[in-house]
Amino acid sequence: MIENGASDGGPAVKETLSAVEADLSRPWYRLRFSSAVEARFEADTATRRSRHLLIAGIVALVIYNLYIFNDSVIRPESLLISAGIRFGLMTPLGLAALYVIYRGISPTLREATMAATIVIAMLLSSANFYLSDSPHSFLDTFSFGLILLVGNIVLSLRFGFALASSLLCAVIMTSFVIPYAHTDNAVKINTLVVFTSSAIFTLLANYRLEASERQAYLLLLRERLGNEATLQSNQVLTKISTTDPLTGVANRRHLDEVMTQRWHEAIAERTMLGMLVLDIDCFKNYNDRYGHLEGDACLRRVAQEIQHHVRHELDLVVRYGGEEFVVLMPNASASSAFQAAERIRQGIEALAIPNAGVSHSPVVTISIGVAVTRPNTALPPSLLLLQADEALYQAKREGRNRCVLAQLQEGQSSAQAHRDTPHATGLASSDGETKR
Ligand SMILES: Nc1nc2c(ncn2[C@@H]2O[C@H](COP(=O)(O)OP(=O)(O)OP(=O)(O)O)[C@@H](O)[C@H]2O)c(=O)[nH]1
Numbered sequence: 001m002i003e004n005g006a007s008d009g010g011p012a013v014k015e016t017l018s019a020v021e022a023d024l025s026r027p028w029y030r031l032r033f034s035s036a037v038e039a040r041f042e043a044d045t046a047t048r049r050s051r052h053l054l055i056a057g058i059v060a061l062v063i064y065n066l067y068i069f070n071d072s073v074i075r076p077e078s079l080l081i082s083a084g085i086r087f088g089l090m091t092p093l094g095l096a097a098l099y100v101i102y103r104g105i106s107p108t109l110r111e112a113t114m115a116a117t118i119v120i121a122m123l124l125s126s127a128n129f130y131l132s133d134s135p136h137s138f139l140d141t142f143s144f145g146l147i148l149l150v151g152n153i154v155l156s157l158r159f160g161f162a163l164a165s166s167l168l169c170a171v172i173m174t175s176f177v178i179p180y181a182h183t184d185n186a187v188k189i190n191t192l193v194v195f196t197s198s199a200i201f202t203l204l205a206n207y208r209l210e211a212s213e214r215q216a217y218l219l220l221l222r223e224r225l226g227n228e229a230t231l232q233s234n235q236v237l238t239k240i241s242t243t244d245p246l247t248g249v250a251n252r253r254h255l256d257e258v259m260t261q262r263w264h265e266a267i268a269e270r271t272m273l274g275m276l277v278l279d280i281d282c283f284k285n286y287n288d289r290y291g292h293l294e295g296d297a298c299l300r301r302v303a304q305e306i307q308h309h310v311r312h313e314l315d316l317v318v319r320y321g322g323e324e325f326v327v328l329m330p331n332a333s334a335s336s337a338f339q340a341a342e343r344i345r346q347g348i349e350a351l352a353i354p355n356a357g358v359s360h361s362p363v364v365t366i367s368i369g370v371a372v373t374r375p376n377t378a379l380p381p382s383l384l385l386l387q388a389d390e391a392l393y394q395a396k397r398e399g400r401n402r403c404v405l406a407q408l409q410e411g412q413s414s415a416q417a418h419r420d421t422p423h424a425t426g427l428a429s430s431d432g433e434t435k436r
Pocket of ligand 1: 246279280281282283284285287291292293294295296299321322323396400
């Protein structure tokens with residue numbers, strides 16, 4: 001029943017939900033919803049409704065034309081006029097209306113077009129019986145209730161349009177029946193009473209049909225919006241639990257969750273996994289000199305800058321704790337990870353955030369340890385962080401504001417990597433004193 005409903009943002013879902021609740025307790029006689037829900041109802045049901053009108057309209061038109069056999073029996077002398085009315089007027093008009101609906105028009109125009117088609121059918125049917133002098137021609141009027149049946153039940157015109165078209169049909173029929181010369185008044189009164197009863201019964205049924213359709217729609221929409229709201233609340237909670245509130249990047253808990261996952265993905269896809277561990281240099285000095293609030297602002301700018309230099313869809317930026325950040329880089333080669341680290345380091349230096357009183361630089365800088373490996377089942381995921389951390393220590397020892405690469409080879413343990421490459425330029429060694 002609810003088709004292709006647009007997906008709402010959080011507040012929109014809650015607003016629509018309260019509008020739906022309000023509509024569910026609207027007075028029983030009111031069919032229309034509040035404007036926002038009404039627009040949504042139309043949008044959700046328009047395709048289905050147009051399809052229904054098309055099919056029902058074609059069936060009604062075919063049956064209307066089959067009444068040519070009736071014409072041939074009750075008014076054979078004016079069969080040509082009847083054929084002209086059915087095939088020359090009603091059929092093209094009906095097909096034109098259905099084509100307009102098939103092409104797509106506004107809901108109001110759609111209902112108005114179908115209501116107008118019903119009124120025209122009544123007008124032409126009245127003319128059909130009126131133009132014949134056959135003694136049986138008047139019999140037709142007893143079947144005019146079928147025209148109302150088509151409009152009010154088969155097409156299920158929206159109630160306002162059903163009411164308007166039924167009233168117009170009644171006026172048209174009465175104005176043809178009363179002056180008709182070949183029938184006495186008792187028969188005329190009888191046919192008018194039957195027609196009026198048909199109008200009342202079909203309008204009642206029409207009202208019930210629309211009321212039920214709308215009620216069912218509201219209940220379904222409430223359920224769907226309720227589910228969406230719950231889903232969004234869960235997403236908000238998940239976001240809160242995985243995000244660092246100060247900087248907006250991921251927190252350590254999220255890294256812990258993702259790390260093992262990425263490690264196994266890399267094993268399955270035989271790809272490399274890279275990690276940067278970034279630490280703001282002499283941040284204690286910054287805090288002491290400019291205050292904790294400025295320190296917080298600095299952390300935010302650094303986090304923002306890191307995000308500028310990584311691949312948004314792939315890399316995960318994490319505030320690991322204090323003034324230390326981590327970037328997890330799936331499918332990264334040693335050189336691409338090192339280049340990203342260099343871009344970040346230069347970007348932060350270029351921010352030119354003053355950090356007076358520090359010997360190595362007058363502005364805020366960072367040191368970065370880079371580790372890249374091809375994960376395998378013999379190595380633990382924690383190895384990457386360990387190696388990147390050691391590379392970071394080396395960067396600190398070597399004077400800060402630099403990047404150091406510790407590269408693990410395939411199937412190589414942390415110890416092997418260090419044994420094999422302890423003195424290469426830019427690669428982390430495990431000797432020397434550590435900072436912490
Ligand atoms: N403003 C602010 N400061 C923080 C936060 N978390 C940690 N810090 C500060 O970060 C500083 C870290 O100092 P240290 O670990 O001594 O390191 P450092 O001064 O950066 O020196 P190096 O790392 O050796 O370059 C401390 O002063 C902490 O108080 C935070 O959330 N906000």
